[in-house]
């Protein structure tokens with residue numbers, strides 16, 4: 612079967628976007644893995660599938676699959692690219708679009724400068740909701756909020772090593788570690804260990820945040836189902852709300868990822884998190900899906 616796709620990127624986090632507004636393509640996990648594969652398919656961190664409105668008051672629905680084929684709840688950079696996609700293809704003339712995701716409705720807004728601002732909804736700190744299990748973990752009672760220790764994360768490699776992090780959900784699960792320098796942070800070593808730890812029963816996206824001052828951070832994220840990406844929108848939201856709760860960041864923060872700049876705003880409590888950043892179409896194409904895919 613031959614399908615059409617659009618390749619997009621938001622701050623270097625890249626996507627294959629599929630249009631199912633006129634009917635489903637009938638794809639499964641193996642197809643998403645193939646499309647995400649950089650050697651045999653198109654290559655992308657996530658595959659986004661755009662569908663028609665599922666209910667009144669909602670403009671579209673969109674599905675998110677990681678490059679490993681798993682469907683996931685939320686994607687910040689993807690939501691900006693989704694908005695650029697439906698607008699540029701003439702699927703809507705609205706500039707603020709309400710879209711259903713697996714974890715609720717979010718609302719991207721196209722700005723005159725070409726960037727997109729997304730109301731990502733409120734962060735979730737309720738531990739079972741993340742989901743996060745504290746069994747066997749130690750709470751850091753140093754007066755700050757929400758720091759937990761994994762001790763040790765892996766007996767073979769890190770028997771003497773404690774890892775302090777804050778768990779938070781932006782619809783999808785995140786663990787945020789504060790580091791002195793993101794360039795030398797052990798992203799490739801600790802990312803997979805924290806991600807696979809039993810305290811995150813559904814896995815986790817692991818963020819490494821360097822606080823430069825109260826309104827600037829640098830961030831690298833080891834994403835669930837992908838590995839390190841050039842940027843993670845929900846990871847940027849999670850890092851900033853964690854920093855605000857810890858008392859080290861102000862309400863508006865520029866997040867420098869390796870692939871680009873995102874601005875995150877959060878007033879605290881149950882207020883929504885706003886994320887602003889780029890959304891760019893790279894190219895369009897067609898690809899034959901192998902018949903014997905598994």
Ligand SMILES: N[C@@H](CCC[C@H](N)C(=O)O)C(=O)O
Nearest residue numbers: 686687688783835843844845
């Ligand atoms: N890159 C995304 C997050 C995509 C999903 C994530 N890997 C997960 O498994 O939760 C973003 O920009 O938020």
